[in-house]
Amino acid sequence: MSTPVEVVALHVSPVHAYEGRPADGPRPDPEPVARDHVVVRAGLGLVGDRYFNHPAHRNAAVTVFAVEALDDLGTDLDPLLVRRNIVLRGFDVNGLARHDVFTLDTGDGPVRFETHRPxxxxxxxxxxxxxxxxxxxxxxxxxxCVPLDDGVLRLGPATLT
Structure with a gap:
């Protein structure tokens, strides 16, 4: 079944900003993290991201997040602050189980992902x-998640199956 969704944010960063003690504040990114599109590589992750082709994160290289979780906190928050790679509106991401496969298509062709852990x-x-x-x-x-296909994802309307 096909579900219309919106990709509201795409995040790629070569470094960890949230490490150490939260009281010390985040480390600044060397470059802006927001993207209008990302390049996905099967089994590797998002090109340019800190988890791309990182053996310890092979099954967790891409994180998908539902922006509705932020909406429910009751304030207007920038979805990039959660530092999740793909932020969607219109789909219960957290309802996915381990090893579920879903497909996201933002107009450049479908890209499949397999979920591995919360x-x-x-x-x-x-x-x-x-x-x-x-x-x-x-x-x-x-x-x-781990991407199962090479492809490109863009901000804006998308289809999830």
Whole structure:
């Protein structure tokens, strides 16, 4: 079954910004993280991302997140702050189970992903989104996936199957 969704944010960063103690604040990115499109490589992740072709993250190289989880926190938050790679509107990402396969097509052809594990929120969410964000995102932090196809994803309307 095909579901219309919207890709509201795409995030690629070569470095970790949220490491160490949240009280010390995030480390600045050397380049802007927002993208209007991303290049996906099967089994490797998103070109230019810190998890691309990283052996320890082979099954978790791409994180998909539902922006509705932020909407439910009750404030107008920038979806890039959660540092999830693909932020969607219109699909319950957290309803996916391990090893589910879904396809996302933003107009350049379908790209399949296999889910592997939840992306649990950490204490950094309280530091960058506001007090209570970590608790509010518990069980709603997105899913870590491995791409099964090469392709390109773009911001805007998309189809998820």
């Amino acid at each position: 992306a649990n929120p950490c204490a950094w969410m309280d530091a960058v989104l506001g007090p209570g964000a970590m608790r509010g995102l518990r069980g709603r932090g997105g899913m870590r």
